[in-house]
Amino acid sequence: MVGLDDKGKPHASWFAAENADAAANAADLMDMAIIEIGNDDSLTQVAMCLPLGKLFESGKAFVPFVKRSTYDLLAVHLSDEYLAAAAKRIEAASNADYAKASKGEVAPRNHPEHWSKIAVGDVVLASEGHDDGWWESTVLEVQADDHFLLRWTDWPELDQFVRHVSDIALLHPKPFGA
Structure with a gap:
């Protein structure tokens, strides 16, 4: 495909x-x-x-x-x-x-500076597995025991998924050149 x-x-x-x-x-x-x-x-x-x-x-x-x-x-x-x-x-x-x-309808993207500051609406990186790359994901819900309900940012129609904080990567919190 x-x-x-x-x-x-x-x-x-x-x-x-x-x-x-x-x-x-x-x-x-x-x-x-x-x-x-x-x-x-x-x-x-x-x-x-x-x-x-x-x-x-x-x-x-x-x-x-x-x-x-x-x-x-x-x-x-x-x-x-x-x-x-x-x-x-x-x-x-x-x-x-x-x-x-x-029109100002696009919400700003939040890039947390530390794993402890991840909140709903933030954009983080997640992976499907060892052989896959890391892709932008939006935090939909903060769950118990450092788990997060996520949705692929580029594929919102795909199923939501849960990742532990240890399986999440952070984007740089400030844009380059800023």
Whole structure:
């Protein structure tokens, strides 16, 4: 599965053949595309470097970020129709974000300076596991025993999840150059 999110960031992952139908359904729900590897050796080499995707009961999938160069290798196998639709979707999302920001409707992002100061609405980093990267997550609830209910910032439609404070990373509290 491969695609660009609404911010134009590339995502890609592989799924086992027995999950092909579920992955295709998830791709449709998430405005992504499926590329079948088949006997194409160049695609096989790229796919071997991709992270394993994760399917959710909601019908969607977790498809991690990949380098732009990796996406570019896969994008040559995407249809012109898909590429045009993705570009249109990204442009529409960008215009909507700009309109919200100009009206002051976008809340400021809070970056706590210490784990003890994490609060609802803060943005922290979380991971799906050892082999996955760290992704921005919004704190939805502070729970007992240093646990936090989180939601992926870039994928709010995915299931909420809980992480212990030891499984959370902090962003720099001040923007660079400020």
